Amino acid sequence: MDQQELQATISAAQAGRGEAYRALLEAYWPRLYGxxxxxxxxxxxxxxxxxxxxxxxxxxxxSYDDRGRFDPWLFRIAANMVRDRIRxxxxxxxxGSLSADGRDGRSLADRLPGNDLPADGPxxxxxxxxxxNAALEKLDATTRQMVLLRHFGAMSFKELASMFDCPIxxxxxxxxxxxxxLRRLMGGDNGIE
Amino acid sequence: xxxxxxxxxxxxxxxxxxxxxxxxxxxxxxxxxxxxERMLASAxxxxxxxxxxxxxxxxxxxxxxxxxxxxxxxxxxTAAAAAAIVAIALLLPTGPHTPTTLTDGGxxxxxxxxPIETLVEQMEESVRPPVVVELLAGELESLEADVVVSAEIGxxxxxxxxxxxxxxxxxxxxxxxxxxNGGV
Numbered sequence: 001m002d003q004q005e006l007q008a009t010i011s012a013a014q015a016g017r018g019e020a021y022r023a024l025l026e027a028y029w030p031r032l033y034g035x036x037x038x039x040x041x042x043x044x045x046x047x048x049x050x051x052x053x054x055x056x057x058x059x060x061x062x063s064y065d066d067r068g069r070f071d072p073w074l075f076r077i078a079a080n081m082v083r084d085r086i087r088x089x090x091x092x093x094x095x096g097s098l099s100a101d102g103r104d105g106r107s108l109a110d111r112l113p114g115n116d117l118p119a120d121g122p123x124x125x126x127x128x129x130x131x132x133n134a135a136l137e138k139l140d141a142t143t144r145q146m147v148l149l150r151h152f153g154a155m156s157f158k159e160l161a162s163m164f165d166c167p168i169x170x171x172x173x174x175x176x177x178x179x180x181x182l183r184r185l186m187g188g189d190n191g192i193e
Numbered sequence: 194x195x196x197x198x199x200x201x202x203x204x205x206x207x208x209x210x211x212x213x214x215x216x217x218x219x220x221x222x223x224x225x226x227x228x229x230e231r232m233l234a235s236a237x238x239x240x241x242x243x244x245x246x247x248x249x250x251x252x253x254x255x256x257x258x259x260x261x262x263x264x265x266x267x268x269x270x271t272a273a274a275a276a277a278i279v280a281i282a283l284l285l286p287t288g289p290h291t292p293t294t295l296t297d298g299g300x301x302x303x304x305x306x307x308p309i310e311t312l313v314e315q316m317e318e319s320v321r322p323p324v325v326v327e328l329l330a331g332e333l334e335s336l337e338a339d340v341v342v343s344a345e346i347g348x349x350x351x352x353x354x355x356x357x358x359x360x361x362x363x364x365x366x367x368x369x370x371x372x373x374n375g376g377v
Contacts, residue, residue: 018257025246025253033241047245054253132236151233157205169201172208176201176222179229186236 001027006070013061021061025054032078035152039082039145040089041133049081056081075153076163079145086141128186135185143178150175196222284315 001009006027012020032053036046056077064073136144142164149155149163157175161168196204196219204223207213215223 029246050249051252054249055256058256156209168205169198172201172205
């Protein structure tokens with residue numbers, strides 16, 4: 001969806017057209033899902049958060065001002081949802097629950113019959129996915145969020161700085177160190193590229 | 194390599210697309226960030242389960258239908274209230290009455306007073322939803338079930354909306370015979 005088409009779709013949704021809301025969800029769900037999955041580390045919570053995001057989109061799009069960029073607006077909401085979810089998980093750990101993930105990054109619920117995930121089908125991809133989740137978990141929360149929002153939310157460093165209320169240089173320094181740590185944790189310079 | 198806050202700021206501006214001249218050391222860091230971001234992109238992407246989107250989409254459809262479900266509920270309540278008011282208005286006498294009795298108010302005729310107990314019974318009867326209101330409520334429920342599956346506002350809904358507006362106009366008309374300010 002190019003910028004012009006995106007603006008038209010947002011305007012149509014703000015005017016109450018249901019198919020425009022669905023078009024926005026269709027366009028953004030892979031990035032939102034990817035962000036949720038990498039931020040919370042399991043498919044069960046990622047799917048739940050995507051559902052909540054769909055509701056928030058309907059409830060909050062009217063307040064979106066089209067002078068701003070849509071992606072940062074959307075991912076700022078997503079980041080707040082992730083922060084709340086992580087806080088809730090910490091307060092109420094789900095030991096032994098269906099949604100607690102195994103080594104491959106999939107929860108018991110994900111592994112039930114009929115819940116096969118084509119994404120993680122090929123073994124190498126599944127391993128890399130689990131490895132990335134494990135590496136992301138080792139970063140501090142702010143750095144992890146910045147790295148993920150930059151990648152999935154296409155946020156500029158200026159937008160990250162504004163969101164996390166820090167100087168732009170600090171935002172880059174955190175992302176720079178975070179990415180370098182991920183590279184090391186995932187097998188060094190000879191690993192992934 | 195340790196960089197100062199100022200140097201990081203210049204690199205961030207450059208990576209954000211602004212035309213900032215970078216030193217060799219700054220450019221090396223910028224390139225490293227770009228390379229690591231490409232590495233992350235190759236590892237973090239995926240062909241996510243479509244069922245996640247489909248579930249989210251169903252929740253969105255239900256949320257989009259919600260305001261109209263409330264709106265139709267409001268219409269049903271308005272219709273029921275209107276029917277009750279009309280029923281009460283038709284029961285009440287047109288002539289003056291005493292605190293304890295009621296006449297049927299025919300001009301120039303004198304009829305037996307209606308005991309207040311009878312009037313109360315009649316009013317209680319009138320506030321029970323008449324069969325027609327129950328039928329109307331049933332019809333509205335069916336209508337709601339039809340409407341919620343469509344996110345578009347169709348001609349039928351516009352017609353119901355117009356009816357609702359007309360209903361309210363009649364109810365609030367001070368000249369109407371059942372008006373509490375008027376001449377019942």
